[in-house]
Amino acid sequence: MDPSELARGLFRLLETGDPELATAVVAPDNHNTEAVISPPACQLAGPPGALASSAWLRFAFPDLHFAIGDMLVDADRVWVRLRMRGRHTGPFVRFRDGRLDQAIPPTGREIDVEQIHLLWLRGGQMVRHEALQDVVTMLGQLGVFPPRPATMARMVLWRLTGQARRAAGEVTEVDKSQEVRFLSFKPRIFVRNLPSALSVLFDFWRELFLPI
Numbered sequence: 056m057d058p059s060e061l062a063r064g065l066f067r068l069l070e071t072g073d074p075e076l077a078t079a080v081v082a083p084d085n086h087n088t089e090a091v092i093s094p095p096a097c098q099l100a101g102p103p104g105a106l107a108s109s110a111w112l113r114f115a116f117p118d119l120h121f122a123i124g125d126m127l128v129d130a131d132r133v134w135v136r137l138r139m140r141g142r143h144t145g146p147f148v149r150f151r152d153g154r155l156d157q158a159i160p161p162t163g164r165e166i167d168v169e170q171i172h173l174l175w176l177r178g179g180q181m182v183r184h185e186a187l188q189d190v191v192t193m194l195g196q197l198g199v200f201p202p203r204p205a206t207m208a209r210m211v212l213w214r215l216t217g218q219a220r221r222a223a224g225e226v227t228e229v230d231k232s233q234e235v236r237f238l239s240f241k242p243r244i245f246v247r248n249l250p251s252a253l254s255v256l257f258d259f260w261r262e263l264f265l266p267i
Contacts, residue, residue: 056079056080056179058128058133058176059126059128059133061080061133061174061176061179061180061181062123062126062133062135062172062174063123064076064079064080065080065081065105065174065181065184066121066123066135066137068080068081068105068106068109069105069108069109069112069119069121070109070113070119070120070121071109072106072109072110072113074102074106077102077105077106078102079180080180080181081101081102081104081105081180081181082101082177082178082180082181082182083100083101083102084100084101084182085100085101085102085104085105085180085181085182085183085184086100086104086182086183087104087105087108087184088183088184088185089108089184089185089186089188090104090108091151092149092150092151092156093107093108093111093150094107094111094148094150094153094223094226094227095150095153095227096227097111110226110229111148111226111229112141114145114146114148114225114226114229115141115143115144115145115146115147115148115159115161116141116142116143116144116145116147116166117141117142117144117145118141118142119139119140119141120139120140120141121137121138121139121140122137122138122140123135123136123137124136124137124138131175131176131177132173132174132175132176133173133174133176134171134172134173135171135172135173135174136169136170136171137169137170137172138167138168138169138170139166139167139168139170139193140165140166140167141165141166142163142164142165142166143159143161143162143163143164143165143166143197144161144163145161146158146159146160146161146219146222146225146226147159147197148219148222148223148226150223155219155220155223157210157219158210158213158214158218158219158222158223159197159199159206159210160206160209160210160213160218162197162198162206164196164197164198165196166193166196166197167196168188168189168192168193168196169189169192170186170187170188170189171186171187172184172185172186172187173185173186
């Protein structure tokens, strides 16, 4: 796929959690520098980290959608300006150094925030990803900053009752399940491609050893 299709594929991956798409667009050595507030699994290299990031976002925003606006391709880099949209119907859990930092209970509110992403490409896959995200606007839309009394009261209650810790545990388990799902998917990729691989090997053997 060309660079613009690859960029669109990345955001479809984040919307859907499709392991086949992850294998197609994310290089095995890709490192997501934007995973600092995500669960630890999001910091894994390659497709597993991308799938974990998708699961983490969709845990809070099941109808997550990236509306792509402008795109600029320059050799091995792609800039993308888009809007991230979704309804907050699940806990939005933020981490720091791999541990629970903040859990925002579901608010039912819509988010609609602008982001700018920069992707580095190599060999038709993404090898690095950085983003400029309007986190303050998103937290404002969720009623966290500036703080709305009702939202803050629920966040405090979640802390005191242990619901925040349980939500962090749930999203961490969801991320781990995405890694397991990817690992179980890899053999299917091999099996699906096995006939064509055997055909290539047979043609090579025939050219090498059979008389003309």
